[in-house]
Amino acid sequence: MKRLPLWITITGAILMTMMTANGAATKSGSITKSSFGKTPDGEPVDLYLLKNKNGVEVAITTYGGAVVSLKVSDRNGKLGDVVLGYDSLEGYENDKAYLGAIVGRYANRIAHAQFILDGKTYTLAKNNGENSLHGGIKGFNKKVWTAKAIPGKYDQSLELSYLSKDGEEGFPGNLKVTVTYMLMDSNKLRIEYSATTDKKTVVNLTNHSYFNLAGPGSGDILGHILQIEADKFTPVDSNLIPTGELRDVAGTPFDFRKPTAIGGRIDSDDEQIKLGGGYDHNFVLRSWEKPSGGTPVARVVERKSGRVLEVWTTLPGMQLYTGNFLDGTTKGKGGIAYTRRSAFCLETQYYPNSPNQPKFPSPVLRPGEHYHAMTLYKFSVEKQ
Ligand code: GLA
Numbered sequence: 001m002k003r004l005p006l007w008i009t010i011t012g013a014i015l016m017t018m019m020t021a022n023g024a025a026t027k028s029g030s031i032t033k034s035s036f037g038k039t040p041d042g043e044p045v046d047l048y049l050l051k052n053k054n055g056v057e058v059a060i061t062t063y064g065g066a067v068v069s070l071k072v073s074d075r076n077g078k079l080g081d082v083v084l085g086y087d088s089l090e091g092y093e094n095d096k097a098y099l100g101a102i103v104g105r106y107a108n109r110i111a112h113a114q115f116i117l118d119g120k121t122y123t124l125a126k127n128n129g130e131n132s133l134h135g136g137i138k139g140f141n142k143k144v145w146t147a148k149a150i151p152g153k154y155d156q157s158l159e160l161s162y163l164s165k166d167g168e169e170g171f172p173g174n175l176k177v178t179v180t181y182m183l184m185d186s187n188k189l190r191i192e193y194s195a196t197t198d199k200k201t202v203v204n205l206t207n208h209s210y211f212n213l214a215g216p217g218s219g220d221i222l223g224h225i226l227q228i229e230a231d232k233f234t235p236v237d238s239n240l241i242p243t244g245e246l247r248d249v250a251g252t253p254f255d256f257r258k259p260t261a262i263g264g265r266i267d268s269d270d271e272q273i274k275l276g277g278g279y280d281h282n283f284v285l286r287s288w289e290k291p292s293g294g295t296p297v298a299r300v301v302e303r304k305s306g307r308v309l310e311v312w313t314t315l316p317g318m319q320l321y322t323g324n325f326l327d328g329t330t331k332g333k334g335g336i337a338y339t340r341r342s343a344f345c346l347e348t349q350y351y352p353n354s355p356n357q358p359k360f361p362s363p364v365l366r367p368g369e370h371y372h373a374m375t376l377y378k379f380s381v382e383k384q
Contacts, residue, residue: 052187084343100208106132107134108352110132161177210345215305216336231286233247321347
């Protein structure tokens with residue numbers, strides 16, 4: 001049957017409707033835009049709602065490029081939110097947990113808040129003990145991004161861009177960053193990261209979504225079953241800085257090569273678990289050396305809802321963070337208190353402190369080069 005796309009624009013909304021040749025309308029994906037308020041400087045902030053043909057929807061704010069909500073089906077076809085977030089802009093302005101945000105210019109930690117490039121030392125703010133964390137005091141999670149909605153036939157995209165000026169938060173080079181969220185009709189959320197620079201710099205971009213596949217407010221995530229395709233992880237010191245060693249996961253609580261409950265070993269008497277207060281570690285993804293040919297780098301199953309999350313990435317590492325610092329003082333959507341281990345993050349990344357670890361994959365970006373990374377979250381269900 002021949003389908004003719006018909007574009008209809010309504011106030012502040014872009015809706016795409018597919019018309020069949022005989023005029024019967026079958027709804028396709030859509031993108032709608034609404035106001036999310038203004039920053040104290042008077043800068044307008046928007047909220048974009050991307051929906052696919054199955055009703056799966058993701059709301060993204062231009063403030064920090066944060067994923068505010070992500071609604072996917074359970075095994076009975078009931079849509080439910082699976083990420084932590086805030087109802088209002090104020091929540092994001094006050095946020096200290098990076099809920100759903102784009103993190104940069106350098107996600108995760110840089111030891112002693114400094115690094116050297118071509119013999120020059122660059123000094124950053126120490127916003128995590130002695131170290132720099134997640135791009136500094138006002139990282140990419142606290143910036144208002146410029147948005148462009150790109151509706152498609154089978155996918156709905158939001159392109160966010162930001163220019164990080166030379167010297168911002170101590171990093172060298174004007175960095176032009178684009179992050180594109182694409183919600184596909186196949187229930188995948190694809191995040192594409194691109195950047196160019198005019199001076200040699202370091203770049204590590206991620207998304208800091210906190211997932212609870214049973215829904216925020218449904219308790220801890222210790223029963224979620226996790227699998228990670230990693231034979232090694234990067235053990236840390238007491239400041240959560242990698243020691244430089246790539247340690248075998250075999251025989252440790254970090255062995256997720258077979259599906260294992262997140263909580264199974266989270267309180268074990270293991271030095272690394274104790275240092276992290278649970279899991280707060282980078283996994284060395286096997287796919288970086290041997291491209292996975294279709295196998296996800298991680299798979300999470302929540303048995304009650306039947307929801308399944310699979311992750312693919314082009315990046316070398318992934319931080320498993322089990323919300324150990326959430327302490328219930330942060331109130332999120334609907335006034336829900338986000339308690340310890342009530343969500344998990346799978347932050348795809350260059351390894352923490354790579355700028356100071358020559359043996360780790362290099363996060364250095366030079367003028368003329370193009371930083372490009374892709375991470376994909378796929379949602380499905382498992383029957384009982
Ligand atoms: C990352 C870090 C954690 C913590 C969270 C944000 O996952 O590794 O230690 O800082 O971000 O709270």
